[in-house]
Structures are given as structure tokens and as C-alpha cells.
Amino acid sequence: MPELPEVEVVRRTLAPRMVGDRVARIEARAPALREPLDAAALAGDLEGRRIEAVRRRAKYLLFDVKGGRTLALHLGMSGRLTLAEAGGAADELAEGAADGAAGGAAAEAAPGKHEHLVIHLASGRRLRFVDPRRFGLAFSLPTAAIGADPHFAHLGVEPLSDAFDGALLKAAARGRRGPVKPFLMDAKVVVGVGNIYASEALFAAGVHPRRSVARIAPARWRRLAAAVRETLERAIVQGGSSISDFVDGEGRAGYFQVTFAVYDREGLPCPRCATPVRRLVQAGRSTFYCPGCQT
């Protein structure tokens, strides 16, 4: 569910309510995520420590605690975080929001299906990590060693940073030949551009998803970089405004506020020229584009 904007919206929701609080207890259960949960390491690194910052790198959420350790969470495809307030009432709300599919059976097990991790805070709040498809990740590491960690070492530039521009894309494309859409989604080039916003940014820039990166001139790279940035920033603003009403840290609501120009709109009219939107498959992922607007 999460691309960079959704992760960033969750981060902004959680940060003011978690920074300054303390990790009281880590509760790890459910089957392994992409990598097995190391409950002992999480407890040893985090329990009893004050949360100093909630940051983001690519699609990872980073919770820095006092003593130089960091909890890293990745939501994968289906991960969700909910921050339940102290006391019972808000708890139920969070459960309901997090488990939309479990409808019929009232006899669901108490902890909730697919609940992998619960972080109990000293204030009584609880951060729950639910991930049905188990593509997510949760691990702790020394804060100072994040850059060298294999999960982060090869990551490219942040798309909302000053370093990200047309010149960077052009340089990264040197010696490459493939289509631009998978290139945009390559985290070694630029992080956080997932399948939805890759299609959306290409549409906004008027670039055909199959165009070879070897045949993109500087002006077009500039347009594309600007489109990536603006598309992500707009999604953050829209997701953020929709989420501010929520009592929990649920990220999914943001998606319902954002309207896509082409993504998941095969056959529907392009918002700019009314030509029917087309779908194709690249690197195993669906791409949506307007054959009239994108060259």
C-alpha cells in the first residue's frame, strides 16, 4: 500500500505523538516477515529508551531511540501501522480500521490476524504493525551504522531533496538502455517512486513509459524530475489533510483522497485529452498511460 507519500504521511502523523515517549515493551509475534523478527534484539535495543526522532529514508520509517539505536520498519505491500491511544475505546477504532477484511467472524482471535509487532509505549499508547502479505520488515540497528547497512547502502537519492533533478536522472541513465518507467522505479537511482506514482509522474511529464532512457534529452529529464517531485508532494499534502481527522496512525485513508490521472484507469478517458487510458506490463508491473499525451 505504501509508496513514499503514504510512508511520509504516516511519519508525520506518528512523530508528534511518539517523540519524547519511551518504549516500554516490544511484543513480537505472528510468522516471520520478509526476514525473521529478532525479538530479543528488538527488546534489547529499544526497551526502556526514549524516542528521539521519527525519520524516513526511502520507504523505511526510522525510530531513533536514546542510546544510539534505531528501529527500522518497512511496510512492504500490505503493511499498516496504527497508533492506539491509551485506554480501550480508541483501541477498537484502530482495530476496525486496520482489519477491513475480517468482516463476518466475530470470533476473531484477540490479537488480530497478521499482527507482527506491538510496541508498547510508556504513555500507554501502542503502535501496531500489521502486514498480511509479509513483505514488510522490522529490525533494529545502530543509528550511526544505517548508511552502511545492506538495506540502505545502495539506495539512491531522495526525490524530495535538492539533489534530485534532471541532471541527476540524466547522469544515472548514462550507459543504460531500458525503458524509462522501470528506471524511475529503480531505488538505486531514486528512492520512493513506486508503481502508482511512476505512472502518474510519467503522465504529468508527457513521457511515454516505454521510451528508452537513452533517448531522453536534458529538457525532458528536467520535466520528469519536476513531475516526480510535484506528484509526490501533492500526494503527501492530500494524504496529510485527509488523515488529520484520524485518531490513529492509519495511512490507508490517504489513498482514497488522492485521485489518479491514469493509474488503474484503463479504458477511461485521459483527463487532459480524453483518449482512453491504456495499460501495459513492464517488469511484471502494470503501467498506465495516455497514448495521446505521452511520447
Add this chain to the structure above:
DNA sequence: CGTAGACCCTGCGCGC
């Protein structure tokens, strides 16, 4: 080195 494809896993929506 760069790229394409398979694979990890569960749930949902659609067509029959």
C-alpha cells in the same frame, strides 16, 4: 554491468 523474470505471501474482486 544491466536487464528480465521468478519468487516471496495473503486477500480480494471478477467471471463463470
Add this chain to the structure above:
DNA sequence: TGCGCGCAGGGTCTAC
């Protein structure tokens, strides 16, 4: 109404 199939926001590994 039930069942099988295809597809889903991510990332990594292997084979070419």
C-alpha cells in the same frame, strides 16, 4: 453462492 484465476502499493535473487 462457490470456485478458480489474475492481480495487488515492494524488494531481492538468479539467469542471461
